[in-house]
Amino acid sequence: MGIIAWIIVGLVAGWLAHIILGGRGGLFGNLAVGLIGAIVAGAILPRLNIMIRPDFIGNLISATIGAVVFLFIWRAIRRA
Structure with missing residues (x-):
């Protein structure tokens, strides 16, 4: 899978995680969370x-x- 596809997967995965767990996050935050989530x-x-x-x-x-x-x-660590 190419880099563009990984970016799309990262964006969508980050957005879905944001929807599932709630909270706030922008485009770059969702992308970062999604890419780290893939790893x-x-x-x-x-x-x-x-x-x-x-x-x-x-x-x-x-x-x-x-x-x-x-x-x-991440949220558990930040609250501690």
């Missing part, structure tokens, strides 16, 4: 033996799961 999902999901289809929708689902996990941990 988190890439590290966590294979270790849990969770395999998601290797297409655009599968990447979006993985990145969204990772973004939600990242945002949840």
Whole structure:
């Protein structure tokens, strides 16, 4: 998948994580959360033996799961 596709996946995944967990976030914040979420999902999901289809929708689902996990941990750390 090309860089443009990863940016689109990151934006959508960050936006979905924002919708799921609530809070505020702009375009760049959502992009950052989505891209970090994709990295988190890439590290966590294979270790849990969770395999998601290797297409655009599968990447979006993985990145969204990772973004939600990242945002949840990030917010927990910031509140402490």
